[in-house]
Amino acid sequence: MxxxxxxxxxxxxxxxxxxxxxxxxxxxxxxxxxxxxxxxxxxxxxxxxxxxxxxxxxxxxxxxxxxxxxxxxxxxxxxxxxxxxxxxxxxxxxxxxxxxxxxxxxICGLSDYHFHDEKWNRSRSASYNKPINIYELHFGSWKKKTDAPDGWYSYQELAALLIPYLKENGYNYLEIMPLAEHPCDESWGYQETGFFSPTSRYGTPDGLKAFISQCHQNGIGVILDFVPVHFAVNDYALWKYDGTSLYEYPSADVGVNEWGSCNFMHSRGEVCSFLQSAACYWLREFHFDGLRMDAVSNLIYWQGRPERGENKSAIRFLQNLNQGLKKRFPHALLIAEDSTAYPGVTAPVSQNGLGFDYKWDLGWMNDTLSYFQAAPSQRTQLYHKLTFSMHYFYNEHYLLPLSHDEVVHGKASIVQKMNGGYEDKFPQARALYLYMYAHPGIKLSFMGNELGQLREWDEKREQDWELEDYPLHKAFHRFLRELNHCYLTCPALWELDSSREGFQWIDCHQEEACIYVFERISGSQTILAIFNFSDMTRSYTFTCDRIRTFRLLIASDMTQFGGTCDYPEKELLFRKKTAEFTLSAFSGRWYLLD
Incomplete structure (x- = not known):
């Protein structure tokens, strides 16, 4: 060293x-x-x-x-x-x-485990013109093992169960909530004590390496949730490690955060080297494809509060961390969970940015969910909550998240958030997801969302797999499965995500009807996305510049997804300069244009 x-x-x-x-x-x-x-x-x-x-x-x-x-x-x-x-x-x-x-x-050395992911490693990159569809997972509560004392599957057992599920359901990336050792299950891994130690809950470090190697052999990237902001207060760990505040700030005003844990003192070079080495360790030794960095706003601003000013030392740490990781791992996806409006989060460090590849678009998430929580009669006034994101979208590279944070602490599950009664919630949730996957930005959805789960996530319980026995839930799951595969195979939905040429509003002034129309465009495809988020059937006229063929890719109100429409004609030829569509309530469609 x-x-x-x-x-x-x-x-x-x-x-x-x-x-x-x-x-x-x-x-x-x-x-x-x-x-x-x-x-x-x-x-x-x-x-x-x-x-x-x-x-x-x-x-x-x-x-x-x-x-x-x-x-x-x-x-x-x-x-x-x-x-x-x-x-x-x-x-x-x-x-x-x-x-x-x-x-x-x-005691556990740096093993000589032999990965079998050479083909994957040759092809991976952090480019912005590829589809990234992320399934966010908590290892301990995806499924529970009935004959294990704590219900935990091992890393190897999870590989056998999870990899086929991801492939079948159209997810090509997995984001795992923190795996560094932590004492409390209820912290979900965010209150850590062992920053270089894969939690022993699920097996050995070599078991985790084997899990990642198998994911790569099946075309699935793996992202780790990394916590560079704070650590657990347990006295056997980093707290007052040498009898003094070696890793944390000595002052409680900045040393203890809203979660009751200790903030790392990023003004100390030894602390920065500790965290940088941990990040490097996970990428190098375990072949993780990227890091999702938690609570970046608490690094940008003191205690995450803009009114307290910028934390210059922590910002320099982030820049050095990201620049150093990119130098060593050009392929790595570095993703910021940041709720602030701080500029340049995904700009290169050479341009005074923070050097991330992607930033969570929490503004999009909040606006979108609040729109769908509102009664249909209120959506005319809230119409531009769904257009606002495209005003700022090209300022950063964004990830659209419907994460674990949105289904805990009294917030309700995604389907449960939808306005109205039980049967009204599902068409709205299908339309929401169809809109999400048509919107520019890479995608992330938390486990259980695909089941139409109605209860909040609880780390002590597995997902409600029995919901597959209920027709609406089974149909909803089928819809998300087909939507995911459609997203992965349609370059118009991701090839020009970071370019203004990849998105065009066709109609974003149907305030009274709650209709939205836009195109997604690539070099080889154009997809027309049409949505009716009102509670009434609407007619919509699309003006064509020439004779066009509209081939239906997917519609949220198809009967096989729990909707009411059969769509006997999947291909429509419009010889006039207008195309007439009848849109059922709470629905959306994608058409591939000739």
Whole structure:
């Protein structure tokens, strides 16, 4: 490790030096604890009694080699403060941890696992002209294993179940909620203690590598939810690691956030190197295809509040992180979950941007869901909630999310949010998704959304798979499955996503009728998207510049999807300069134009 780079926040490989590293001679342990009076190693190999560690380099690092230590053994660092008291800490750079409620680190080297994803690696890129349809997943509650104590499937077992499901349903990317070790299931992985340690809930690091390798062999990219903002307050982890605020701010005003966890102090180079190395570790060692970075607004502004001003140190950290990752992994998708209007989130660092590839369009999400929550009689006044996104869309590269955040904490599930009673909710939800997939921007939907789930997500329960026994839910699932495949195979819906040439409003002034019409365009295709979001059947006249053929691709009100329309004619030839359409309530259609 280059110590100068480590101290100045330029290091991306500190995990190769710090932590526990097995060799033929035993295991070498190394930790960074500059304010410690003394550090010992305790573990299975010495009966959990002190074995002293010696200072190396400039005295801020502590190291020892234990000949009889071996992979699979547990350990901690016993860190003595200036007053003689001590705390036993898990290794910040541990590559594995024991299953909760245990808190010890587990010796686990950087394995020589052999991936079988060479073909995938040769083809992957972070380009903006490809379809990206993301299924967001929480490993522990997608499905529950009835004969396992906590109901968890292993990484390998999930691969056998999940990969066929993703392929059948038309998702070509998987985003996994945080997998770094965390003590509390209810935190969903966002309150972390082991930033280099894949959670032992679901198996070993090699098991996770095998899962990713199998995804790649089946044409599925894998994105990890990464948390660079804060960490869990548990005293065995990073909190006051060497007896001082080594990783966190010493002042509670900026050191403790709205979630009650500790904010990383990004003004310290050692902290930046720690986080950069963790990000690099997941991309390099596990072959993840990208990182979704959580709570970026809390890095841009102090405590995520613009009125408190910009956090210049955290912004520099983000720029250095993204620029460094892109240099090492040009293919990686770097995605910001950011709710602010801060400019240049997806602009290159060379242009003073933050260097992300995509930003979550939370404005689109809020406007769209509030529109569909409103009564049909109110939608005439809210009409331009659905046109506003295209006023700013080309300022950034956007991802359209209907994520886990939208189906928890009293917000209701996506289908449940729709206005009206049970039967009215499904046509509106189908129309919503058809609109979402026609709108520019890559897509993300949380697990269970495809089932038309009516309850909020609960990490203690699996998804409501029994809903497939109910006709409306089964038809809704079929609709989303066909919609996903249609999206993946139609270049007009993604080839020019980042170009103004890829989208054109045909009619966005039907306020009273709640009708919206636009085209999606690529070099080889034009798709006409027509929507009627009112509760009444509407007639609409489309003006043609010439004789045109309209081939129906998909309609949200087809009978096989739970609608009322059969569409016996899938191809319509209009010889006049007008095309007449009758649009049922709460519906949408896509036509491929000649």
């Amino acid at each position: 280059e110590f100068y780079d480590f101290y100045t926040g330029q290091d991306f490989d500190s995990y190769r030096f710090l932590g526990a590293h097995p060799s033929d001679s035993g295991v070498t342990f190394c930790t960074f604890a500059p304010a410690a009076q003394h550090v010992s190693i305790i573990g299975d190999f010495n009966g959990w009694t002190d074995t002293g560690m010696g200072k190396i380099y400039d005295g801020n690092f502590w190291e020892c080699m234990i000949p009889n230590a071996a992979p699979g053994m547990r350990y901690k660092y016993r860190i003595y403060k200036k007053d003689g008291s001590f705390l036993d800490h898990a290794d910040p750079y541990a590559f594995y941890s024991e299953v909760r409620p245990g808190t010890a680190s587990v």
